Amino acid sequence: SATQRTTNGAGGCPFHAAAESPMAPNGCPVSAQAAAFDPFDSPYQLDPAEALRWSREQEPVFYSPRLGYWVVSRYADIKTIFRDNLTFSPSIALEKITPASREAQAVLERYDYGMNRTLVNEDEPAHMARRRELLEAFTPEALEAHAPMVRRLVREKLDAIVERGRADLVAEMFWEVPLTVALHFLGVPEEDMEQLRRFSVAHTLNTWGRPSPEQQVEVAEGVGKFWQYSGQVLKKMQDQPHGHGWMYDMIEKNRQKPDVVTDNYLHSMMMAIIVAAHETTALATANAFRQLLSRPAVWAELCANPELIPAAAEECLRHSGSVVAWRRIATREVEVGGVTIPEGGKILMVTASGNHDPAHFENPDELDIYRDNAVDHLTFGYGSHQCMGKNLGRMEMRIFLEEFTRRLPHLELEEQEFTFLPNTSFRGPEALWVRWDPAQNPERRDPAVRSAQRDFPVGAPEARTIVRRVRVARAEPEAEGVLGVSLVDPAGRALPAWTPGSHLDVVLPSGESRKYSLCGPATSGDWQVAVLREEAGRGGSRWVHDTVREGIELRVRGPKNHFRLDETADRYVLIAGGIGITPIIAMADRLKRLGKSFELHYAGRSRSSMAFVERLERDHGEALRLYPKNEGARLDLASLLAEPDAGTLLYACGPERLLAALEAGTAHWPEGSLHVEHFTAEGALLDPQNEHAFEVELADSELVVEVAADRTLLQTLRAAGVDVPSDCEEGLCGSCQVEVIEGEIDHRDKVLTAAERAGQDRLMSCCSRAKGKKLVLAL
Numbered sequence: 001s002a003t004q005r006t007t008n009g010a011g012g013c014p015f016h017a018a019a020e021s022p023m024a025p026n027g028c029p030v031s032a033q034a035a036a037f038d039p040f041d042s043p044y045q046l047d048p049a050e051a052l053r054w055s056r057e058q059e060p061v062f063y064s065p066r067l068g069y070w071v072v073s074r075y076a077d078i079k080t081i082f083r084d085n086l087t088f089s090p091s092i093a094l095e096k097i098t099p100a101s102r103e104a105q106a107v108l109e110r111y112d113y114g115m116n117r118t119l120v121n122e123d124e125p126a127h128m129a130r131r132r133e134l135l136e137a138f139t140p141e142a143l144e145a146h147a148p149m150v151r152r153l154v155r156e157k158l159d160a161i162v163e164r165g166r167a168d169l170v171a172e173m174f175w176e177v178p179l180t181v182a183l184h185f186l187g188v189p190e191e192d193m194e195q196l197r198r199f200s201v202a203h204t205l206n207t208w209g210r211p212s213p214e215q216q217v218e219v220a221e222g223v224g225k226f227w228q229y230s231g232q233v234l235k236k237m238q239d240q241p242h243g244h245g246w247m248y249d250m251i252e253k254n255r256q257k258p259d260v261v262t263d264n265y266l267h268s269m270m271m272a273i274i275v276a277a278h279e280t281t282a283l284a285t286a287n288a289f290r291q292l293l294s295r296p297a298v299w300a301e302l303c304a305n306p307e308l309i310p311a312a313a314e315e316c317l318r319h320s321g322s323v324v325a326w327r328r329i330a331t332r333e334v335e336v337g338g339v340t341i342p343e344g345g346k347i348l349m350v351t352a353s354g355n356h357d358p359a360h361f362e363n364p365d366e367l368d369i370y371r372d373n374a375v376d377h378l379t380f381g382y383g384s385h386q387c388m389g390k391n392l393g394r395m396e397m398r399i400f401l402e403e404f405t406r407r408l409p410h411l412e413l414e415e416q417e418f419t420f421l422p423n424t425s426f427r428g429p430e431a432l433w434v435r436w437d438p439a440q441n442p443e444r445r446d447p448a449v450r451s452a453q454r455d456f457p458v459g460a461p462e463a464r465t466i467v468r469r470v471r472v473a474r475a476e477p478e479a480e481g482v483l484g485v486s487l488v489d490p491a492g493r494a495l496p497a498w499t500p501g502s503h504l505d506v507v508l509p510s511g512e513s514r515k516y517s518l519c520g521p522a523t524s525g526d527w528q529v530a531v532l533r534e535e536a537g538r539g540g541s542r543w544v545h546d547t548v549r550e551g552i553e554l555r556v557r558g559p560k561n562h563f564r565l566d567e568t569a570d571r572y573v574l575i576a577g578g579i580g581i582t583p584i585i586a587m588a589d590r591l592k593r594l595g596k597s598f599e600l601h602y603a604g605r606s607r608s609s610m611a612f613v614e615r616l617e618r619d620h621g622e623a624l625r626l627y628p629k630n631e632g633a634r635l636d637l638a639s640l641l642a643e644p645d646a647g648t649l650l651y652a653c654g655p656e657r658l659l660a661a662l663e664a665g666t667a668h669w670p671e672g673s674l675h676v677e678h679f680t681a682e683g684a685l686l687d688p689q690n691e692h693a694f695e696v697e698l699a700d701s702e703l704v705v706e707v708a709a710d711r712t713l714l715q716t717l718r719a720a721g722v723d724v725p726s727d728c729e730e731g732l733c734g735s736c737q738v739e740v741i742e743g744e745i746d747h748r749d750k751v752l753t754a755a756e757r758a759g760q761d762r763l764m765s766c767c768s769r770a771k772g773k774k775l776v777l778a779l
């Protein structure tokens, strides 16, 4: 595009001579949109992701003359920056984005204001040395211990309004509860909450806002008082060194290792952490309630299925996070997204924009509580500075949602205009008015509702909890021993669209699940699967056959697609064995619609046991070859695969025997020609008797963890607070893939091709391990 800048090493620019527009510090002209960008204008204030859509699409890295910053808007570029905190120093994270006026400066000096490095804006190696000393308060066990306190605080606030019928939830509790939780967590004695809230607002405006000259002085007064107050509280705490809380941990470390946890750090942190720990969470909760309540059907779904609350909270953090932009400064000249940023260039990463990047999130503007990679969002940052308190913030949001969905499921959002504190980084409505009819409160009829709480484990949401309820609209035999099942949304809406190769995980009463491919037709807004009764199986298909009837509800996860059809080839060979026809028929439908050339080979015991024969003959008669064994027909793989063809892709599903024969029979085909779907991982993925423990170095997080013989790498990463998405957790889906920098891998998945394995540069963390003593991962 016209605005894409390629620079030579000297910082020159192809458009230089012609340009009349303002220049960026790298010598390139600034595009009209970049010149007009102002984060204090209403588009960004109202919806930062939307305000940067043009940038994501056309100019993902640009210089903003009004701000004096390089703005970065795409997911991958932001993550690259977060990954490398030597090239991209966080030292300016808490710098005043609008320089103080002389008068404001004088005010701050009068208060001896000396906010300096904390954790979030500290460089290496000091930062990690300090962070490692202070991690203990964030272990899952340590955080779990705070859950009853959070619950009690939320419940008290809710009790106070539950009979009222109308409230501004921000004023009633979204500020005060996270603030109180933060103070408890830190061990800070509860003080004047209103005053602390005013201090926080002043700090936010001072750091991330653009106060007018008159406001500057007022803001500086607030910040100066906050600084003094923090010093006094710290002093009080230092005088009573036996208290409990994270601030006391710091005070203790300051005594033991004053060069690591320094005096100035203590005072700066005391002020910064009060804001970091409560304002972020307060705003995130307000955003989440606003988003969910403005979609009554989604809210109703959460009320009916509270298991989804952790996933919904995470999706809200992605869709409408409370931290929308974060800063770094380039310590050397560096290229980001094709643009040269000079040494000293200040960078504003608009994480809210990255969270809406279609290159990473499908339908990014939709709030989809079933999304399974929401946890990849950038709202907590990423890498070695990633939010230490994320699991406390998540816990608070979940408890708020759990209490409200249970006690006030009939809650409604009032018509209102939302206002936001004008600043670049912290975002959430200043008020959130809701109403409900107290006569409808479930606890009036059943007092037990008030205390029937549900708890969620600490950490990222678990993939297995992302479950949708669907109603069986039809359940009829499709062939001998094969039950065809159509599923619809219980509320009558269209179910989400899916692509050929997708499957559903049907959740059994035991909590286990079974995968069934969607067989289509794909356009109808309902979902169809076909289930073979396997007497010798583990019992899932017997349960489906014995239980599933029209009208009942099922719990399913997905659709997910680990068997995607590459639509770019010239020719296709589709091969199905028995019930393996289910994904293959959907692929045939799709290829026909695309007008592609394909053959469909379908083998089975007998015509009467083979599902969809009639439909296949009707829709795909010319492409179809049937091989019913009892009629003596036999699929001759050797001759089918004899001639490799670079323009042909093979897709196959069926018994493991067939797939193994295909893998062997295509050894002379180009790498990547054959695509198969495995439905089960063979054998035990983890056999503690025969495993060895190994060490894993996490390069981005600057951590070293030990994977015990009886734990998976994925479990170990999670316990260390590193969020990795996962889905199948048996090596079948590829969602837990991690980049490997060093070390020999013991691959145990079914996802990677032989060439990908040989590359030794990635692994599936749910099942694969180290061959030797150590791996280094890009995490």
Ligand code: HEM
Residues within 6 Å of the ligand: 082, 090, 119, 120, 121, 131, 185, 276, 277, 278, 280, 281, 284, 321, 322, 323, 326, 379, 380, 381, 382, 383, 384, 385, 386, 387, 388, 389, 390, 392, 393, 394
């Ligand atoms: C750092 C967001 C809650 C403590 C951060 C960063 C972000 C963030 C964006 C910078 C990350 C980076 O540079 O990569 C949030 C959000 C929260 C939240 C959205 C709530 C929804 C909390 C809570 C606590 C906390 C409750 C405290 C208990 C910290 C600390 C850091 C941090 C200590 C600095 C970590 C370091 O630099 O090593 N947070 N935060 N945060 N947060 Fe949070």
Ligand code: FES
Residues within 6 Å of the ligand: 725, 726, 727, 728, 729, 730, 731, 732, 733, 734, 735, 736, 737, 749, 751, 764, 765, 766, 767
């Ligand atoms: Fe599916 Fe690891 S979670 S391969």
